[in-house]
Amino acid sequence: MYLTTKQKSELIAAVSALLEKMIPVEDEPTTITVSKPALLEMLTVKECAALVSGLTEHTVRMLVKHDKVKYIRCGQGARGKILVSKESLMKYLGAVCA
Numbered sequence: 001m002y003l004t005t006k007q008k009s010e011l012i013a014a015v016s017a018l019l020e021k022m023i024p025v026e027d028e029p030t031t032i033t034v035s036k037p038a039l040l041e042m043l044t045v046k047e048c049a050a051l052v053s054g055l056t057e058h059t060v061r062m063l064v065k066h067d068k069v070k071y072i073r074c075g076q077g078a079r080g081k082i083l084v085s086k087e088s089l090m091k092y093l094g095a096v097c098a
Contacts (some may be wrong), residue, residue, distance in 0.1 A: 042072070042083040051086075052093060060084065068092055 003011070043051065048060045061082070063069045070088035073080040 041086040043086050043089070045082050045084070048084050048086075048089055051089075055093075060089075063089070063092065 045057050045060045045064075049055050049057045060069075064071050064082055064084065069092050070085040072083050074083055075081050
């Protein structure tokens with residue numbers, strides 16, 4: 001059975017009408033709001049020590065060594081500069097000092 005172009009158009013219109021009855025169609029499109037990710041602030045070991053009174057550079061290095069705070073190592077090899085997540089450091093200190 002072959003359908004003419006007119007019959008195909010009518011069939012598509014009929015199927016579309018049935019689908020619209022079965023599935024509710026929203027008049028207004030749904031908008032999705034995407035927020036920017038929070039800016040991650042990284043501090044050097046010296047900046048960490050200066051940020052918190054009584055915190056020494058040695059203590060910050062020990063926190064890094066024992067994986068108590070989130071950090072990255074920049075530069076070459078195991079002796080690269082250490083950058084510590086400020087949020088992670090403050091969260092750790094808040095939990096310990098609370």
